[in-house]
Amino acid sequence: GESVGLHLPTLSVQEGDNSIINCAYSNSASDYFIWYKQESGKGPQFIIDIRSNMDKRQGQRVTVLLNKTVKHLSLQIAATQPGDSAVYFCAEESNDYKLSFGAGTTVTVRA
């Protein structure tokens, strides 16, 4: 079936280091991808998005990479801070308006 999944359920990173969160998707028809951050007790917060006609997009301290050949998406966070500790979800959308989420990666930043 179609699904969006993350390679690792947890990631521990030292404060100040760079973080890389990976995601694999299976629906080749998906043309829009979003990374969300969810802190405990809150709703998902939009981080960055990318369309299938791009392979890289940069934001403030974050970069999303899309490899359509292997259906892989990654989120890179530069100079990880304690406030980056959260669950990160990748989500995909095709032409049916709904977002499909994976199970998420829990990022813990060590001081």
Add this chain to the structure above:
Amino acid sequence: DAGVTQSPTHLIKTRGQQVTLRCSPKSGHDTVSWYQQALGQGPQFIFQYYEEEERQRGNFPDRFSGHQFPNYSSELNVNALLLGDSALYLCASSLATTGTDTQYFGPGTRLTVL
């Protein structure tokens, strides 16, 4: 700029009861989607409303129904509650005409069914 708001924040019901959750979209948005998020999992799409009609539906039973009002706000109704309906219910809004479809989420309503 008002973001997505949801009410109530928390709700406790018993099996068999009915519940109504409410959502106001982000200012300027016209589309509302509802998601169910069980503990430790990613959100699961329930349905989406646009122009006061259900435009798309996920794999949820008919006990889950919704409505969108002319001011774009929306309600999610769940009948005959089951223990398994306990979850965080998220509302997301977007603007259909931009083509970006970026969905912005509210804080959610935590539903507990006893």
